[in-house]
Amino acid sequence: MPSTFWSFHARYDRAFLEYSRIHLGSATAARRLVDGTFLLLAAVWSRLEHEPDAGARVWAMFKERVHGELAAQGRSPDVRETMAFARAIRAAAEPLLRSFRDSFQAEHGHEIGELEEGLGLYRAMTRLSERQFDIIVLRDALDFSTRDTALIVGISEATVRSVRRTARHRLAAAMGYSTAGISDNDQE
16 A cells, blocks of 8 residues: 555544544444445545545545444444444533533632533534534544544634534533633634
8 A cells, every 4th residue: 555545544543443432332343443444445545545525535434334333233323312422422521511611600600510511511412513523522522633633524624613613602502601701722
């Protein structure tokens, strides 16, 4: 395989592995799915590497494979209906909850219960668009940089920042927080 394939592999492997582990609930199943995905990509690499939107196409294909694996296990491919979604939400929620909690306490002078807050955020995350959810998971739960998230999803860094900002504001508004105190925290 050419060096461009191995560079692509190095950039996407962790994202694919973590994203599929969250959804499948098993590191072994995730590794198997990711390795199979890269085998498939290797077979079509000569055509794929020259496409201008290769990142977006690969991300979409990868997500279809994750959904296919869930369906093969008899689970709903709709991540909002899986236990994996709850795990992803919990992982993504911690940095967001911290930000919302600090903002709420500064504005209102008291704290709200973590369970009440967490449940509100979980419900609000189920209403995010698929793109918003993916970006929140990649940026906040898996701690990928804006640049890497953009490369993984196949969109511009500015779009990642915009989608993330919109998602964070939607989450804050859905939970009844003022969006004025919500920091973007995306200074990369």
